[in-house]
Amino acid sequence: MVGYPGYQIVSCPFPLLDTNPSAATKLILGMFLTIKLAIYIVLLPSIRTLKDVLSKIPFDTGINPSILQYLKLQVQNMDELDNHCTLIFDEVSLGNGFQYDTVYQKTCGYEDLGSLGRTHNVANHALVFMVRGIRKSYKQVVAYYFTSDTVKTPHLKCLIVEIIKQIQSTGLQIVATVCDQGPTNRAALRELCAENRDKPSPFYFMCTRNALLRCKIEYDSKRYAKFEHIEAAFRLDQQKRTYRQMYKLKPEYFNFKDSFIKMKVKVAANQLSHTVAASIETFSALGLLPSESLHTAEFVHDVDNLFDSLNGTGTLFSDGKQFRCSLSEVSPHLEFWSKLLPKIKNWKLIDFGTSKDCTKQYHFVEGWQLTIRSVIYIWNNLRQKGLRYLSLRSLNQDPLENLFGQIRQHGISNSNPTCHQFVAALKTVVVNNLTVPLSKNQNCEDDNCTPLGDFCSFLLQQSAIDSNSSGSDDCDLTDLQCYSVEDNDNQGTTYVAGYILSKIKVPDCEICRRHLYSPDVQQNHLFVTFKEYDDK
Template sequence: MAIREHIKYNPSADCIEGLEDCGSGKRTRQLARYALVFFAQGICRAWKQPLAYYFTANGVSAQKLQCVLREVLDAASKAHIPIVATICDMGTANVRAIKDMGSDINNPYFVHNELKIFTIFDVPHLLKCFRNLFRKYNILLPTVTVATQQQLMQARWSDIKIAYEQDKKNPLIFRSLHKLKDFYLYPVGQTAMKVKVAAQTLSRTVSVYLYNLVQQNILPPRSLATATFIQEMDELLDSLNASARVALDGKPFKCIVSEESGHTSFWEDAFRRVNQYKFIRKPDDEFNAHHWKLPSQRGWLHTLRATTELWKFLKTQGVKTLKTKCINQDGLENLFGNIRAGCGSNENPTVTQFIGSLKTQIINGLTNQGLKGTNCEEDELTLLSNLRSLLEPAAGVSESVESMNESSIEIAGTSLSNYSNSSAFAVDIANAVEIGSLQTLSVAYVNGFIIKKLFSNFVCDRCSYILSSDDTEPCNQFISSKEFSNSKNKLFYSSKQFVIAVGTGITVLENKLPIICEKNNLQDVATNLLNQEIDFSFITCEEHFYFLKDFLLKSICRIGIPWYCTRLVRNLRSEASRQISARTKRKNFA
């Protein structure tokens, strides 16, 4: 699932959200653009459960996907969730990963902890891919029955266009192909991704209508190949995406798999037919047919063989029936829809929004939100566990520091970040504080905020004398100008040594964050670095030395880390706006 580039500091987890995170501490400094979710659902019983989620910058490599998949399988095994099959689309990394793990068309499984895990490709996704191939190529079918004879004939996408145009000429209100629309024949963008567009185009209704046009000599006999191909695709979808206990009339395989349903023999015959398909780019040029299997064709073959072997395995485990609808990605796609709806119908939520919405959906039991126009059917599954433990607050969060209103704090200027040696810029900061340089005024103002939060629940005259000063210090000019009254000071004024300490700390943090931003326990890591760079000798209150030191370090981190994230996000937005503006100018110029 695509997500938006955005980072935000999470004080509860003590990490920056929005960076690439592949679990087990494998975080990088790259911004996340995709969410990878592992989702389990029952075969014998109607349940579902999100298992894990990860964030990647540029998709996931096949090697990394193998590692993550095995981690998830191990975790599922420890939770006593027996995994018998994996379902995924035909993304390049997915195909490569299962191939490297030992799965192929002849042996559609890999072995994990001495158990066979069958690998199946998502059938609705396969249908869309095959539709796209059909638009690009003619398909040579070796077994088309014409007048009781088997002939080699080509299925053509153009036959569907002719049939649709013929149906639109019907002078009566009712139409045979009433579900088809103009854009179904020329799908682009979001339309091309909708399963129903492919399913309704390659449906039994279209196949029957083509047969009728051939019978009335409106289409030539060669169009029987197109009708035959569409009927085969319709039956394949029925057999691999069914949940009804009893088959409908005219749809013998649109029901659950059982010993008497005939699915196994149908799949074996379908495997033979699909294996013989040849794709021809130029019309009527059978010599230019592809003699190798195209990816989607291999996907059908792999899925047919894997589903057949899975059913054989389940029968040995005492399973009497199988809902093939349970071995597709509808449950996962519905989860993505719920996550987007939970973010205010946001198609590309941020990492923080994704995590928050996912937790909300799980706690609410992944209930149906009545979404219309979704890209998949309702999965009719119930959540295995709502993970109410997600509601428990994280331990170890400092309430006094966490309550700081980060949005009201702004550290102006970036000139303090131009140093690499802390002792060097500490001297320069001290000189700037002494003369009341503009770049130190905002630091003093932030110090006043820290002093206010500190002494709201803490009283010590000695500490107050160390950290505070009067309004005559040059670095406090900005605070003095912001006073509400000339008769009484209501704002807090910082001492020069305190300004130097915080200025040094925030500069060190700015220099180090691009290097340590991917770390877990980020505040602890940053605090240790700051502790080595800041001179705390100005704190002469022995009773509260360590308390003040710890409070100041945490304050710098709680203010500096979120502000670092905010500035980076602003830069991302500015760059995106600049690119949009440049594209608009080029378009207008053209």
């Protein structure tokens, strides 16, 4: 960027404008605020050039071979402890839509599980896998797939095993998998855990708050946590006061009819925070809340500390919160977890409507315990290899959530992309080394991960090598399936087939043309012949 302004001045074919400060200011503002003016004044590559560059970069469904080669090169220069990473995976919702991919000669929009094959089901989700470093903060997308609704458990299990094997072959060491608590994820990981000793590490903080909306949680004998105490404290704080105690909470945060609010981790973190617990204790001491609200405050304190203990980073704690730091031999994490685990095991959720125990309907109680035990297991493993500090934020799925946010904000608005639009946005973000700036309204904090190197340059070099070493472009059509069609249906089928061939880019291949085009007019061309317009 330092030499960019000078490059523009030297390369500009027009004489420089007046250097009057006000005129220069107007010019700069015009360049950034007026898109059309910026296109003509700033020397930028054309849209066609950008598309040509992106088309040379291979990025099909499944595990990307170019990324594996890239990871192998980067691992060669890594310290042994920096090789340890987590495998993160999650699904993102997509819109329905089909588009023919001229590069891979297939229609994009159907369910595609890479090595497991394609189906005729319409895809409406993308499943993305990413690796993230534990000691060294790096991240890299390694594979993506298109699924119909959600991926099936046997398929997900096969994909996880396949990806782990391929990633391990590069020299990286996967020590944990990170995902949400979806039923398919839990089932697949449960089966894998039955076959292996390693444990998954899901994320359950937001689910605890959501459970409080429908239930009261008995976390100790006859001690109940209720969300109504949090709402009551907020309403008291909203009354006419010079300064508010819970200034981070807003009225819209309590509108749970809005599903977007229920899914925001930031909202849940603010509602189950140390500040909220202290406010409840204050209002209870003043007689403005019942004494039983202190039980809710105690529960909120525990959950807030638990959240901090699993998301800390840095060697020293921050903002006065002792658990908001990395795990080490001298940090208070292990002692805190050993005391909290028995409490979580005894949590009971009582439904407000039926007053029945519905704990088994919620998986976050078991999930908290599994997460804590998993982190302890990972820590004991890595500590024996020489790791002194374990950044607990490296065990969450923020990088993948941020990736989805970058894809959704690709261009002006891409909130519900089709499969084709998703691939284009994903490729753009990945070749830019995952450094596209995030919107302030994202659901996750900045993950502070950096790219391993210049991935875009590597892909372009690899593409040039592949194009130079490629042989014949002849296609193998031995597996092409031909279907017999009734004579009456053949006329319409031939017309539709001709329309499709006119829209797609048929490669300059004699075999393809021989199979796709007819040299002579035949019986099934009657409708096409009669429908043709005269050349007048």
